[in-house]
Structures are given as structure tokens and as C-alpha cells.
Amino acid sequence: MNLHDARRRRRLSWEQAKRDLGYRDGDPLNLGRLCADRHVDEGRGERVALIHEDHEGQVRRYTFRDLMELSNGWARFLSDQASVCQLDRVCLFLDRTPELYAAFLGILKTGAIAEPLFPVFGEDALTARMLDSGAAAVITSRRHLGKLRRTRSRLPDLRTVVVVDAEPGGQGLRQGEMAFRMEDHRDARFSAAATHAESPSVLHYTSGTTGAPKGALHVHGSVFAQYLTSKVVLDIRDDDVYWCTADPGWVTGTSYGIIGPWSLGATQVVLDGGFSSERWYGTIERHRVSVWYTAPTAIRMLMKDGLDPVRRRDLSSLRHACSVGEPLNPEAVRWGREAFGLWFHDTFWQTETGAIVVTNLPGMPVKPGSMGRPFPAVEAAIVEPGTGVPIAEAGRVGLLAIRPPWPSLMRAYWNNTAAYYGKFLNGWYVSGDRASVDDDGYFWFCGRDDDVINTAGHLVGPFEVESALLEHPAVAESAAIGKPDPVSLEVVKAFVALRPGFEASEELELDIMNFVRKRLSPLAMPQEIAFVDRLPKTGSGKILRRMLRARELGQSAGDLSTMDGG
Numbered sequence: 001m002n003l004h005d006a007r008r009r010r011r012l013s014w015e016q017a018k019r020d021l022g023y024r025d026g027d028p029l030n031l032g033r034l035c036a037d038r039h040v041d042e043g044r045g046e047r048v049a050l051i052h053e054d055h056e057g058q059v060r061r062y063t064f065r066d067l068m069e070l071s072n073g074w075a076r077f078l079s080d081q082a083s084v085c086q087l088d089r090v091c092l093f094l095d096r097t098p099e100l101y102a103a104f105l106g107i108l109k110t111g112a113i114a115e116p117l118f119p120v121f122g123e124d125a126l127t128a129r130m131l132d133s134g135a136a137a138v139i140t141s142r143r144h145l146g147k148l149r150r151t152r153s154r155l156p157d158l159r160t161v162v163v164v165d166a167e168p169g170g171q172g173l174r175q176g177e178m179a180f181r182m183e184d185h186r187d188a189r190f191s192a193a194a195t196h197a198e199s200p201s202v203l204h205y206t207s208g209t210t211g212a213p214k215g216a217l218h219v220h221g222s223v224f225a226q227y228l229t230s231k232v233v234l235d236i237r238d239d240d241v242y243w244c245t246a247d248p249g250w251v252t253g254t255s256y257g258i259i260g261p262w263s264l265g266a267t268q269v270v271l272d273g274g275f276s277s278e279r280w281y282g283t284i285e286r287h288r289v290s291v292w293y294t295a296p297t298a299i300r301m302l303m304k305d306g307l308d309p310v311r312r313r314d315l316s317s318l319r320h321a322c323s324v325g326e327p328l329n330p331e332a333v334r335w336g337r338e339a340f341g342l343w344f345h346d347t348f349w350q351t352e353t354g355a356i357v358v359t360n361l362p363g364m365p366v367k368p369g370s371m372g373r374p375f376p377a378v379e380a381a382i383v384e385p386g387t388g389v390p391i392a393e394a395g396r397v398g399l400l401a402i403r404p405p406w407p408s409l410m411r412a413y414w415n416n417t418a419a420y421y422g423k424f425l426n427g428w429y430v431s432g433d434r435a436s437v438d439d440d441g442y443f444w445f446c447g448r449d450d451d452v453i454n455t456a457g458h459l460v461g462p463f464e465v466e467s468a469l470l471e472h473p474a475v476a477e478s479a480a481i482g483k484p485d486p487v488s489l490e491v492v493k494a495f496v497a498l499r500p501g502f503e504a505s506e507e508l509e510l511d512i513m514n515f516v517r518k519r520l521s522p523l524a525m526p527q528e529i530a531f532v533d534r535l536p537k538t539g540s541g542k543i544l545r546r547m548l549r550a551r552e553l554g555q556s557a558g559d560l561s562t563m564d565g566g
């Protein structure tokens with residue numbers, strides 16, 4: 001970064017985002033309009049918004065005018081025919097199809113709240129999230145309809161299931177299910193709900209140590225943070241082709257896979273389908289991707305396949321690369337240099353922060369292994385657990401904390417005020433991650449301060465896994481921990497005590513694994529199950545997950561006495 005840039009960036013504030021977007025305090029603000037219609041109004045309607053590649057490799061392009069018309073169609077259908085009202089929660093339970101992207105904007109245009117869900121979720125994971133939010137409608141495809149049908153009796157608030165690829169005439173659909181073919185419902189005009197910066201927009205569920213997953217509620221004004229960070233951190237410019245590899249079921253796939261890039265009017269690539277290094281490199285080459293936002297596990301998977309597949313491709317379009325979701329190990333940064341001639345710029349944030357808060361800015365010297373420094377409009381510190389007092393001393397580990405407010409900070413945990421206020425201490429939002437800061441102001445991640453498992457960048461709550469395990473007829477007691485893994489950072493490992501009459505065996509282990517995979521998701525499925533006679537517990541009966549983890553890491557019981565909360 002040259003001196004001029006350094007000065008400019010130090011002065012950054014959220015006000016600049018508002019100015020760029022032509023927003024004045026008190027104006028109406030609707031994310032659906034801002035990400036689509038605004039570009040048509042300002043003469044950018046013919047620019048390509050979405051380059052979509054489906055799982056068979058078929059490519060379709062959508063302009064901002066297409067996005068506007070398709071999201072209008074969604075908004076009209078949802079409000080007129082599916083009786084969706086403002087502030088209703090509308091779930092998206094879809095693969096990464098164009099419908100998912102247009103419907104997301106359409107939901108926001110009606111003033112309802114979009115609740116993206118991972119398409120890999122099983123019945124229990126779905127029910128927990130849709131029951132808690134009281135979702136009124138869900139948009140899905142035939143492929144996922146069966147799972148939804150099995151949850152319906154447990155979801156009294158769910159009125160409508162919209163199926164995007166139903167047979168003509170809605171044949172085979174049941175009561176409460178509606179067919180909607182997006183392409184048949186383009187609409188040039190829809191007058192979006194008069195939402196404003198503080199109106200609720202997106203509800204994203206995230207896992208914690210205890211209890212069911214919590215829904216972080218965001219507002220339309222979050223865009224000021226997503227816009228500015230997409231511009232300054234991801235460095236997306238007018239002529240870029242941007243690719244965010246995340247699914248919108250994960251907050252990265254909405255904040256930076258929809259809102260950020262489209263608030264800028266950028267062209268983005270969406271790839272529907274699983275990972276393979278061939279496919280990923282092919283995507284970059286075919287679509288001339290220039291800015292790439294991905295995650296450490298994916299980088300490590302690419303590393304495993306070596307440099308040959310890289311050398312066979314022309315990846316010269318790549319200009320900037322960023323990473324999020326888990327610690328980015330120095331080897332991955334070094335490999336990125338060798339493979340692509342680029343530094344992977346690590347970025348840190350959470351579902352709750354809504355946008356990047358600590359990061360390596362383009363041009364800033366990268367210290368491999370560090371997450372970088374606070375985004376210039378953000379104040380971050382390391383604070384003392386318990387008191388929230390900032391720690392001045394370089395290198396001392398505490399909790400990473402951010403000074404509220406900022407535009408994309410969650411405004412609530414749905415139905416859980418106590419947990420929400422529990423995140424604030426001494427005037428700081430406390431992330432729940434342990435970190436330290438060095439003399440140059442760079443932040444270094446040390447680990448989470450709770451028992452949440454981070455597998456391939458996805459947070460899995462041990463409580464959710466343990467509850468699913470307990471539903472298996474053979475399981476009497478259960479505990480789930482993160483076991484270190486060279487590729488996925490951690491994988492779920494379960495400890496299980498069996499009910500009388502059941503014997504540990506390989507078949508039973510597989511059966512229990514599959515049981516969890518079906519009920520929750522492949523990510524939450526234990527990769528390993530240890531059968532034990534009983535589980536270590538505190539006096540009050542809480543499972544000592546930390547003791548299990550310490551044993552797993554081969555630490556002695558002596559180490560345990562120094563473990564906080566152990």
C-alpha cells in the first residue's frame with residue numbers, strides 16, 4: 001500500500017459507504033432494491049451480475065436487470081399468493097441455484113426476513129432452526145422436499161412450502177405446498193416495502209456450546225459494512241470477476257456471496273456443486289476470476305492435490321485472494337504464493353459481526369499466521385475475560401473484542417435476549433475467540449473460548465450433536481468434541497456410553513454415524529466414535545468435554561488444572 005492509500009484508509013468510516021450509496025440518514029433503505037434495481041436505475045442494468053454454473057457445467061448469465069425482474073417476481077408471488085407479510089421469516093432451503101439468489105432479494109423486497117439454511121441439513125437441524133424462528137414459509141426444490149415433509153408436523157407456524165421445480169400444474173404437491181417457476185414470473189415493477197436501515201433483513205443461525213443454535217438477526221443497514229469491506233478488503237473493482245466459494249447457508253455466502261458484491265454492482269460467479277480441484281481451477285480459468293474469497297480447508301484440499309493441476313491451467317486472471325472461517329496456517333499462505341503468485345489475505349469475522357472486522361488489507365505486508373489488523377472503521381482490542389478490560393501488553397492472550405456499534409453488528413439473537421446481552425461486557429462486544437496482538441498491531445488467533453467445533457470452517461455445536469446421538473436407541477450418554485485434523489482443522493469425535501443390551505461394534509459405529517448425518521448434516525457427523533463405560537462429569541452433572549479433548553491431545557491431567565473452566 002503506498003502512503004497515499006495508507007492515509008486514505010486510515011480515514012475510512014462507515015459514512016463513506018453511505019455517501020457512495022447515496023444514502024442519507026433516515027432515507028428508506030431496502031437491500032433487495034439496493035443490490036438490483038439501483039443498478040438498473042443508474043444505467044448499469046445490462047452489466048452481468050451473476051455467472052452461474054450448475055452441477056453439470058452448464059453456464060447461465062444474469063444481468064442486474066434480470067436480477068431486478070426475477071426478484072420482483074418473487075416478491076409479488078410471496079406477498080400476493082403465498083401471503084408472506086412484513087417481518088415473516090422465510091427460509092431458503094435450496095442448492096446454489098439462481099432461484100436462491102433471486103428469492104433472497106425478493107424476500108427482502110417484501111420486507112420479510114430471509115433465513116438461509118444449508119441444503120445439507122437433515123430433519124433435526126432444520127426443525128431446530130425453523131421452529132425457533134417460527135418460519136412462515138420455506139422455498140425449496142423437489143430434491144429437498146422429502147426432508148421438509150418429515151418436519152412439517154413439528155412446525156405449527158409453517159404455512160407455505162414453495163417448490164421451484166415442481167411438475168407443471170403442481171402435480172404431486174400436497175396441501176400447503178405451492179409450485180413457482182421463477183422464469184415464468186418476471187416483473188418489471190414491484191414497489192418494495194418501505195424498510196429503513198434498522199429494519200430486520202437476514203436471520204442466520206449459528207452454533208454455540210450450550211443449547212440449540214442461536215439466530216443472529218441483521219438489519220438492512222448492515223450493507224454499509226458489507227459494501228465498504230467488499231470494496232476495501234476484497235478490493236472488488238468494476239472490471240473484476242469475483243468468486244466467493246461459500247454457500248449462503250453460511251454467513252460468508254450472504255454477506256460476501258450476495259450483499260457485498262451486488263451492493264457494489266460487481267459481477268460474481270456462483271458454482272453449484274461440490275469441491276474438486278479440477279473444477280475449481282476450471283472455474284477460475286473459464287470465467288477469468290480475478291478476486292477470490294475462500295476458506296483455509298479448501299486451500300489445504302487444493303494443496304493436497306499439488307501444483308500439477310495448477311500448472312495445467314491459465315490462472316493469470318487472479319489478482320487478489322482472501323480467506324475466512326478458520327485459522328489460515330502459514331504453510332497455506334506460502335503455498336498460495338508458490339501456486340498462484342498471490343498472498344492469501346486472512347479475514348476474521350463472525351455470523352454475529354455480519355462483516356469483516358479484523359483483516360489484512362490489500363498491499364499491507366502479510367505476516368503469515370496472523371489475521372491482520374482491525375478494519376480501519378472498526379475498533380478492536382484484546383480484553384480480559386470476566387472484566388472486559390483491554391489488555392495493553394503485546395503478546396498476552398485474552399478475548400478478541402470489538403467496540404459497538406457498527407452497521408452489521410447483529411441486533412438480537414432471535415428469542416434469546418439473555419444470550420444477546422451476554423455477548424457484551426464493559427462496553428465491548430466480546431467475540432468468544434482467544435487472541436493476542438503484537439507490537440505492530442497485528443492480531444493472532446489462539447482458539448475459541450468455548451467448546452464449539454470448527455470443522456472445515458463450519459461451526460458445529462456439541463450440544464446439537466449430543467442431542468442427536470441421544471435419540472439413537474443404543475445411546476445412553478454422549479459427548480462430542482473437536483479432534484484436530486490436518487485438512488478440516490477439526491472433525492467431530494463422539495464419545496458414547498451404550499444402553500444395557502447393546503454391544504460396541506463397527507456396524508453400530510457406522511449406524512450411529514449415519515444416524516447423525518441424516519438428522520443433522522454430513523458436517524456434524526462424527527468421523528470417529530469411542531465407546532466408553534461412562535463420561536467424565538462435573539459435580540453438577542455437566543459433561544467435561546475439555547477433559548475428553550485434553551485426553552485426545554495426549555495432555556496429562558496436570559495440564560487440566562490450568563485449563564480455564566475445566
Ligand code: 6R9
Binds near residue numbers: 250252348458459
Ligand atoms: C465468517 C464466519 C465464526 C468463528 C470465529 C472463529 C472462526 C472465522 C477466522 C476464524 C481464525 C479467522 N474464524 N474467521 N478463526 N481465523 N480468519 O466464519 O462466521 O461461521 O459465525 O464463525 O469462526 O472461531 O468466532 P461463523
